Amino acid sequence: MPAELLTPADHAVVARAVDAARRLTIPGIQEVGAAVRTGDGQIFAAIHFESATGFATVCGEVAALSLMIAAGRRDVELVAAVWLDQDGVVYVLPPCGRCRELIADCNPAARVIVSRDDDHWQPQASTALVTLPIADLLPRKSHRLRG
Amino acid sequence: MPAELLTPADHAVVARAVDAARRLTIPGIQEVGAAVRTGDGQIFAAIHFESATGFATVCGEVAALSLMIAAGRRDVELVAAVWLDQDGVVYVLPPCGRCRELIADCNPAARVIVSRDDDHWQPQASTALVTLPIADLLPRKSHRLRG
Amino acid sequence: MPAELLTPADHAVVARAVDAARRLTIPGIQEVGAAVRTGDGQIFAAIHFESATGFATVCGEVAALSLMIAAGRRDVELVAAVWLDQDGVVYVLPPCGRCRELIADCNPAARVIVSRDDDHWQPQASTALVTLPIADLLPRKSHRLRG
Amino acid sequence: MPAELLTPADHAVVARAVDAARRLTIPGIQEVGAAVRTGDGQIFAAIHFESATGFATVCGEVAALSLMIAAGRRDVELVAAVWLDQDGVVYVLPPCGRCRELIADCNPAARVIVSRDDDHWQPQASTALVTLPIADLLPRKSHRLRG
Numbered sequence: 001m002p003a004e005l006l007t008p009a010d011h012a013v014v015a016r017a018v019d020a021a022r023r024l025t026i027p028g029i030q031e032v033g034a035a036v037r038t039g040d041g042q043i044f045a046a047i048h049f050e051s052a053t054g055f056a057t058v059c060g061e062v063a064a065l066s067l068m069i070a071a072g073r074r075d076v077e078l079v080a081a082v083w084l085d086q087d088g089v090v091y092v093l094p095p096c097g098r099c100r101e102l103i104a105d106c107n108p109a110a111r112v113i114v115s116r117d118d119d120h121w122q123p124q125a126s127t128a129l130v131t132l133p134i135a136d137l138l139p140r141k142s143h144r145l146r147g
Numbered sequence: 148m149p150a151e152l153l154t155p156a157d158h159a160v161v162a163r164a165v166d167a168a169r170r171l172t173i174p175g176i177q178e179v180g181a182a183v184r185t186g187d188g189q190i191f192a193a194i195h196f197e198s199a200t201g202f203a204t205v206c207g208e209v210a211a212l213s214l215m216i217a218a219g220r221r222d223v224e225l226v227a228a229v230w231l232d233q234d235g236v237v238y239v240l241p242p243c244g245r246c247r248e249l250i251a252d253c254n255p256a257a258r259v260i261v262s263r264d265d266d267h268w269q270p271q272a273s274t275a276l277v278t279l280p281i282a283d284l285l286p287r288k289s290h291r292l293r294g
Numbered sequence: 295m296p297a298e299l300l301t302p303a304d305h306a307v308v309a310r311a312v313d314a315a316r317r318l319t320i321p322g323i324q325e326v327g328a329a330v331r332t333g334d335g336q337i338f339a340a341i342h343f344e345s346a347t348g349f350a351t352v353c354g355e356v357a358a359l360s361l362m363i364a365a366g367r368r369d370v371e372l373v374a375a376v377w378l379d380q381d382g383v384v385y386v387l388p389p390c391g392r393c394r395e396l397i398a399d400c401n402p403a404a405r406v407i408v409s410r411d412d413d414h415w416q417p418q419a420s421t422a423l424v425t426l427p428i429a430d431l432l433p434r435k436s437h438r439l440r441g
Numbered sequence: 442m443p444a445e446l447l448t449p450a451d452h453a454v455v456a457r458a459v460d461a462a463r464r465l466t467i468p469g470i471q472e473v474g475a476a477v478r479t480g481d482g483q484i485f486a487a488i489h490f491e492s493a494t495g496f497a498t499v500c501g502e503v504a505a506l507s508l509m510i511a512a513g514r515r516d517v518e519l520v521a522a523v524w525l526d527q528d529g530v531v532y533v534l535p536p537c538g539r540c541r542e543l544i545a546d547c548n549p550a551a552r553v554i555v556s557r558d559d560d561h562w563q564p565q566a567s568t569a570l571v572t573l574p575i576a577d578l579l580p581r582k583s584h585r586l587r588g
Contacts, residue, residue: 020217023219024216024217024219028293029292030216045217046213046214046216046217047216047217049212049213049216049249049252049253050252050292050348051248051249051252051292052248052252052288052289052290052291052292052293053248053289053290053390053391053392054344054348054349054351055245055348055349055350055351055353055390055392056245056248056249056252056349056390056391056392057348057349058209058212058213058249059349062205062209062213063213063216063217064213064217065196065205066193066196066205066209066210066211066213066214067193067213067214067217069171069177069193069194069196069210070167070171070192070193070194070210070211070214072170072171093583094581094582094583095583096347096349096350096538096542096583096584097347097350097537097538097539097540097541097542097579098202098203098347098349098350098538098539098542099538100538101198101199101200101203101537101538101539102196102198102203102205105196105197105198105199105203106196114581118581120581120583132581136580137580137581138538138579139577139578140535140555140559140561140573140578141199141535142199142200142534142535142536142537142561143199143200143537144199145176145197145198145199146175146199197495200537200538200539201491201495201496201498202495202496202497202498202500202537202539203496203537203538203539204495204496206496240436241434241435241436242436243391243395243436243437243494243496243497244390244391244392244393244394244395244432244494244497245391245392245395245494245496245497246391247391248390248391248392261434265434267434267436279434283433284433284434285391285432286430286431287388287408287412287414287426287431288388289387289388289389289390289414290390314511317513318510318511318513322587323586324510339511340507340508340510340511341510341511343506343507343510343543343546343547344546344586345542345543345546345586346542346546346582346583346584346585346586346587347542347583347584349539350539350542350543350546352503352506352507352543356499356503356507357507357510357511358507358511359490359499360487360490360499360503360504360505360507360508361487361507361508361511363465363471363487363488363490363504364461364465364486364487364488364504364505364508366464366465392496392497395492395493395494395497396490396492396497396499399490399491399492399493399497400490435493436493436494437493437494438493439470439491439492439493440469440493
């Protein structure tokens with residue numbers, strides 16, 4: 001089984017995503033915080049933003065990867081995304097299909113933080129977290145990036 | 148006619164987009180540099196990145212807006228995006244339809260730097276630049292963002 | 295001024311979009327009907343569908359273009375999209391930035407049906423319709439399709 | 442193991458996707474044929490189309506789902522997508538992350554035809570096909586559609 005428990009350093013990635021959500025949330029417009037860690041231990045945190053035309057919405061993971069790439073790196077090794085409800089309960093969210101593509105494009109060996117239990121919308125789900133390889137979340141990726 | 152000539156401060160936005168493209172280009176993967184300036188004069192510069200599945204590709208403007216929003220701002224007032232050919236010739240590119248939506252979502256009064264002449268792929272086009280209101284590039288926007 | 299009044303044949307395109315919306319609407323999931331007419335007078339009508347992850351949502355125009363292309367044609371000459379409120383009032387909606395790209399990719403000379411007045415969300419707006427060239431709705435298109 | 446061998450009826454879905462690709466391919470613009478079968482045995486076949494701005498590209502699966510939904514159905518039960526090389530060799534392609542979202546949005550119990558072997562770009566891969574549940578291709582889907 002490829003799921004692994006989080007190290008303290010991994011929990012820091014979640015903490016940065018939560019911090020981004022707390023600082024930057026605008027209800028209905030900016031809600032999902034995300035953070036990515038590169039191979040040298042840097043963490044890039046950002047927040048999602050909605051478009052009035054839904055298709056153009058930018059996920060938290062896309063935003064965090066944008067910061068990473070603008071800083072000259074592509075070696076994402078760990079990803080976390082979170083949403084907080086009105087009571088401040090943290091939900092750790094798996095990436096959507098597009099973000100899975102982009103994470104795997106940057107680094108096919110990246111890992112993603114998810115709840116141990118499948119149902120990430122349970123209020124207790126974020127109290128037990130694991131990491132999964134991106135390849136487990138996007139098996140049989142159709143196309144690989146060529147440099 | 149709403150086109151306006153660039154101020155020296157506006158040219159600095161182009162320069163930051165060019166600088167991002169020069170520093171960060173990876174042929175076929177990262178090529179279009181972009182920069183956005185907010186109302187307080189801050190400039191956020193970034194680069195586009197391709198996905199192996201084209202639909203997931205992140206434009207330079209999306210990346211630059213991601214940096215801006217992660218920094219707690221939405222008041223984009225000026226946008227520039229550039230691509231450099233093998234000889235280093237700079238082409239100032241208008242935003243695609245998705246980026247027009249996102250720019251207008253952030254600030255319906257934002258302006259975009261484009262070549263004065265319509266054909267931005269002419270090698271000389273970037274030597275004469277103007278700014279246009281985003282509303283001229285996306286007239287009759289279908290939906291408006293509600294907070 | 296490039297806006298043109300609708301011919302009876304053009305009104306039939308709107309009617310097909312309205313018919314698609316009436317037949318196929320599922321509130322919150324399928325709502326925007328669209329229709330496209332090709333050079334030989336065929337009309338292809340379809341409906342938009344939401345994704346649970348907003349970015350994957352398929353606009354009505356994308357769906358109608360998909361039918362047209364599956365039928366072996368790319369020569370879209372006229373496009374209409376409509377949304378009906380709970381009272382059955384018809385709103386003729388301009389295409390979003392992505393759909394403008396796709397329409398222009400198929401045929402840079404295509405026209406789009408919009409309300410004569412800018413504010414298409416006014417309940418009376420759809421009683422006075424005009425057609426506009428897609429190039430007016432997406433001026434300075436950044437990239438052209440090459441076969 | 443959830444992979445299942447194809448029935449003759451399942452092979453007919455592949456055949457329809459191949460037929461769409463053979464009839465409709467325009468190199469560089471329309472290349473990936475796709476077909477979906479609904480619960481009542483109807484098959485809807487279509488082809489992907491590129492946009493000049495990559496993000497707007499419409500996958501074959503999106504196009505085929507558009508036909509299905511325009512026909513008043515959402516109960517996709519089987520999906521296939523194919524690409525043919527210059528020699529006519531058929532490659533059965535897994536859906537991208539966006540298409541996985543849309544397939545699962547329509548029917549979380551849908552199945553997808555893929556090559557038995559993981560590397561679908563091997564010229565022999567399409568000679569041994571299986572079906573997989575969409576949930577295996579998009580585990581931990583982040584959001585579910587609500588009607």
